[in-house]
């Protein structure tokens with residue numbers, strides 16, 4: 686661990702095994718007023734992709750102010766996710782007693798909160814640059830947030846696969862999650878589709894395209910720009926060949942060791958949505974998990990409407 690600038694704030698690896706991620710302990714609201722600290726936080730975010738802030742005094746205001754160190758806030762395109770009071774936050778809960786939440790059977794277990802590997806808003810041509818997540822209500826088991834580095838994923842691809850995916854593009858579109866074999870490793874069945882997901886499925890989204898390989902803006906490191914969730918087919922490829930390739934890519938990602946964040950009350954997690962995939966592990970359906978997230982604006986410039 687080293688200190689962040691001159692501050693009594695510790696910075697270190699998230700774990701000894703990971704090539705990405707940083708843990709920052711004890712960051713305070715006043716610290717992010719300093720220009721040199723803001724610049725160092727931005728550098729760490731781009732360099733390491735994922736930052737866990739632990740031991741901070743978290744308030745919605747601090748979460749939003751910290752998020753704006755990394756870019757302007759963006760309002761989420763699906764209004765039903767909106768936080769009831771704070772415009773710059775979205776709220777995702779697993780209170781299955783109301784109309785908002787999904788009830789899902791995953792590998793035979795009835796759960797809530799589960800979301801497979803994805804990039805946020807990959808079903809639009811723009812990818813927002815990231816977000817800061819904070820769990821305001823934690824469940825007794827499960828509900829971890831997983832993160833997977835796609836720079837590492839690209840490096841782990843065989844030379845054959847690196848060549849195969851180099852110039853390909855994938856079409857993304859919102860379709861029912863339990864109807865695609867690319868979306869998830871688990872056997873999934875929706876018992877109840879909540880209002881936010883229903884609104885997403887009912888809306889007439891344009892089909893969009895994202896390249897499978899990009900270079901990270903700023904560092905030029907290659908990354909595998911693939912989101913299993915919402916992937917449909919490879920542009921210009923025969924359907925069977927495309928299905929086989931996407932299935933292979935999804936299975937490849939499912940087998941890469943990932944970081945799973947186990948939430949403590951004052952944690953905030955920041956990630957780079959251009960680089961990292963994330964997911965949510967199943968939570969008990971009879972408990973309530975609540976997370977609130979900022980959306981860091983930006984357009985990585987590689988996507989387009991088909």
Ligand SMILES: [Fe+2]
Pocket residue numbers: 803804805963
């Ligand atoms: Fe997400």
